[in-house]
Amino acid sequence: MNETLSPAPAPPEPPTFDVIPLSADIRQAVDALGYTNPTPVQIAVFEPAVRGKSLVVQARTGTGKTAAFGLPIVDQLVRKSIPGVQALILTPTRELALQVATEIERLGKNRGVKVVAIYGGAPMGKQIDALADGAQVVSGTPGRVLDHLRRGTLDASKVRIFVLDEADEMLSMGFAKELHAIIEHLPTERQGLFFSATIPPDIERLARAKLKDPEFLTLSSDQVGALQVQHFVYVMRGGDKRQELVRIIEIEDPESAVIFCNTKDETERVAEALQNKGYDADWLNGDLEQKDRERVMTATREGKLRFLVATDVAARGIDISHLTHVINADFPETAEYYVHRTGRTGRAGRTGTAISLVGPKDIGNLYLLRLTYKIRPIEKQLPTAGELKTRQETDLVGMFQDAFAGRPVHPDDLALARRLMTHADSERIIAGLLRDHLGARPIDPVTEAAEARRARNPPPVIVQQPAPVVTATPSTPPMPSTTRDPARERSRPAPRRRPEEAEPVREVIREPLARADRPPPELRPRPPAPGEVPPRRTGGRTPHSTYATWEPPTEIDDDAPILRDSTPDVRSPAAPQIATPSERAAGPVSVAPVTVNVAAAAAPAGTTRSEEDDPDFAQIFVNVGRREGARPGDFQRILEEGAGLPKADTGAIRVRERNTFISVRKASLDKAVAALAGQVIGGRTVIAEPARRTTTA
Secondary structure: OOOOOOOOOOOOOOOOHHHOOOOHHHHHHHHHOOOOOOOHHHHHHHHHHHOOOOEEEEOOOOOOHHHHHHHHHHHHHOOOOOOOOOEEEEOOOHHHHHHHHHHHHHHOOOOOOOEEEEOOOOOHHHHHHHHHOOOOEEEEOHHHHHHHHHHOOOOOOOOOEEEEOOHHHHHHOOOHHHHHHHHHOOOOOOEEEEEEOOOOHHHHHHHHHHOOOOEEEEOOOOOHHHHOEEEEEEEOOOOOHHHHHHHHHHHHOOOOEEEEOOOHHHHHHHHHHHHHOOOOEEEEOOOOOHHHHHHHHHHHHOOOOOEEEEOOOOOOOOOOOOOOEEEEOOOOOOHHHHHHHHOOOOOOOOOEEEEEEEOHHHHHHHHHHHHHHOOOOEEEOOOOHHHHHHHHHHHHHHHHHHHHOOOOOOHHHHHHHHHHHOOOOHHHHHHHHHHHHHHOOOOOHHHHHHHHHHOOOOOOOOOOOOOOOEOOOOOOOOOOOOOOOHHHHHHOOOOOOOOOOOOOOOOOOOOOOOOOOOOOHHHOOOOOOOOOOOOOOOOOOOOHHHHHHOOOOOOOOOOOOOOOOOOOOOOOOOOOOOOOHHHHOOOOOOOOOOEEEHHHHHOOOOOOOHHHHOOOEEEEEEOOOHHHOOOHHHHHHHHHHHOOOOHHHEEEEEEOOOOEEEEEEHHHHHHHHHHHOOOEEOOEEOOEEEOOOEEEO
16 A cells, blocks of 8 residues: 655744844844844743843853843833943953943934943943933943943942853953952842853852842853864974974965964964965964054954954954864863864854864873763874875866956867867876976966965954944044955065155055064063062052043053952963052053064064074064065065075074064175165065074163
């Protein structure tokens, strides 16, 4: 008997925002933003939040948590008729504070909700003015919020809802003392919403102690985000880790990635190693000035930066939907950090990949990761010489494909090609044709093809420009969104400017973002030793009236606790104690003069300095660097074509932000300097001279 098989039931349609009872003006703002389907966390939070219920919500990063608490705030909880701060949102970093403020501003634009972002590294006066102007929602970092509360410039007496975003990360960063101090300034009758990717015991204790009868909502378990990602590890047997990382990236060829390091100095060294190989990479850590942090983040979100090298602290709150890879150059010291790192890829249904470099000291942490979250990364071997050869061949094939992709082909040529491929000696004939073509090129074709692949950025991401949010950050010039062909641009002569024209600030896509020069890690002031108390400023108390024009020092790291007895970062046993606000105003600490080796300082710390120490090699100083778009290959090409120097006579080429150091054999020094001098790179005339070995700062 034949039975008719019934068709499989169709999957249910995802819910629309009709399931959330939003006011008409808020729904209009949601539709204008292009949001069509609410996420599970947004559906689960809205109804109890508008009823005034305190919640502890566990949901992975990237699931729409900002709108989950932003919609109840702008729709029901903030009353437009009441001036003053009614909602206080704390975030672990300034980037996340600005991101949250921007999102809430967009959601409440039809209702006129006043939102202000307050965080360190931005002028205090503008923040005070915005608060005095009747700001109703404040999104800020713990250090700056506590500053305003203690000065009386932030009145918390009308706060009705208190939100902690990324609560677990905030406690792991040592902000427990700040949180308790801020809560002491808030009214006792208030609503609380705590959002966290994980719920460790300290978060649960904080919620039960500071919230009234909290309800716990679990939208995703700790490892859900990590389990949706493919995990791989490369076991290091010794050698230079940065060199091995570059080899792995050569083979894996990720479209875009965040590369995590455990220390600030290592982020700069890894980024520089990638830049010297021709990759578009930049670093992000707590030492970076605010304006540069925002420019780096903007370029990363818009797909204009391929590799972002960051520490855990600097990457808090990064929301980049298009990331394909997360790479742990340093394996995280806790399983929770691993979950947070790898949860930044594989979002919105995309496939994500996590790659970790594991040394002998990391085996214990890898074992704990397997026990705690049942994540078992697949072990891979470091690239062999054969795999690197395959990568070179793939690069050449890609170069041919790109070169002929848009060119019309005559039918006779296609017919001849088909006939050739069926010939008994087809491989030998094609190999001869390739050698004749590649051998005639002035540039090594393997190098040219590899540079073209490394310079290829992910597709640009179209970012909706929100309405401006009241912040205290200087305006950042927009980044260009057009794509560029480096090989084609290298063949164009650089434009010449009239002498009276001012040198413009170049905004480039495939070059590192411009920032002020900073001394190498080994030349920075020594942090205080454990137990050492920084010098305090003596004198009378600063009058309250002076706070209206007070500006914070530019190098203050707002992503660190400001209370002196705060718990130090467990990853940094010798972390310096952070000065109090009164000590911050005391000004910079003087540093004694030091004698430095200019050529040695140009080399990244931890790299070999055999060429500087080799008596047969000399260093050349060149006055152009990354901000002009210079690459090591540019200088190598000038030396080969202009001075006739083979690669054997050229050593390391270290391109820094504003200058470059080139190692050449002493016998070829004068010839190399003459070939470099007068060249034009990035619209700037090259000045080359032998590097001075020592100088006194």
